[in-house]
Amino acid sequence: MQIDYYEILGVQKNADHTVIKKAYRVLAMQFHPDKNPGNKEAEDKFKKAAEAYDVLGNAEKRKLYDQYGHAAFKGNSGGPQFQDMEDIFSSFGDIFGEFFGGGGGRRTKNRNGPRQGAHLRYLLEIELKDVVEGLERQIEFDANVACSTCHGSGAETGYSPETCETCNGMGQVIRAQGFFSVSTSCPTCGGAGKIIKKPCKKCKGTAREAKKRKIQVKIPPGVDTGTRLRVTGEGEGGFNGGPAGDLYVEVFVKPSEQFAREENDLIGEVKVSYVQAILGTTIMVDTFRGPEKVEVAAGTQPGDLVTLRGKGIPSLRGYGRGDMIFRVIVEIPKKLKAEEEKALKQIAESRGEEVSKGAITGFFSKIKDDLTRQ
Secondary structure, three states: OOOOHHHHHOOOOOOOHHHHHHHHHHHHHHOOOOOOOOOHHHHHHHHHHHHHHHHHOOHHHHHHHHHHHHHHHHHHOOOOOOOOHHHHHHHOHHHHHHHHOOHHHOOOOOOOOOEOOOOEEEEEEEOHHHHHHOEEEEEEEEEEEEOOOOOOOOEOOOOOOEEOOOOOOOOEEEEEEOOEEEEEEOOOOOOOOEEOOOEOOOOOOOOEEEEEEEEEEEEOOOOOOOOEEEEOOOOOOOEOOOOOOOEEEEEEEOOOOOOEEEOOEEEEEEEEEHHHHHHOEEEEEEEOOEEEEEEEOOOOOOOOEEEEOOOOOEOOOOOOEOOEEEEEEEEOOOOOOHHHHHHHHHHHHHOOOOOEOOEOOOHHHHHHHHHHOO
């Protein structure tokens, strides 16, 4: 049984982003691996809290979760998953930096060396038909990059950041607490390792600026809700010459009125008349790839399945394709023309079945009763 994400974070369903972020920070600090070395239970709670915040801390994901619950991410084991702890630290490094002094929640010797930019997440909604053929789409998002005026230094033109004298440029100070030594962010430079006396006017000393990005992403055939695609180097810009982070495109496949999906099979319905079901027929059906012929054998029963082999969804791994399966719906007319009723009575009589005046209680009645029970 999957636990509700709101319950994991201990917040109400109407909680705003500030409350959700604060709740996650408390849990992340409580169960952080550095504070609970070798504690598997704490590690599991740390991961669950990260998964909950990954959804509830994102407006688009939260909207889908509120509407569909864990089913919105069924293609990814009921919710977002992280490969390892470092993946969590990379995704939420800004939050960890607030109480661990940066470094993605891990202590580092020097924050002034080249560092990779943060990873970004983008939720992409697609139609079920796009899963069959794949698609290429332009997406737009904001990313923080080095300031174009100060080129990432944070200082006004003609000035340079100066090494912090409190931490000697390390960005952290070590304080003794009983038998332990605790490393915390430098109170003077805030963990930056440098002091900017003349901040850049454009970025106000942050060394960063938001930039709107537009890129083309290619979604391969066979993806499902929860599929996570990595676009290398398209995340936020690096620090001090470090590489850019990555962009993770997470897929959500919107429900289709035409077909349901079961693994790589597409499940639909095809309607035939009772005469076609008895005698057999060939009909045309609409599919995502154009019209297709469907053979309905003579004597087909309501609820029987007819299959178009290899017309379903291709495997994401690049081999094989599912089937397109139709459940047969037999339509029974509520009223018959006089000649139709006469013909059916004759058929019933030829089969030795009783018929009553003004009603069909024999052969046709039996068919109708069988269909009603489906």
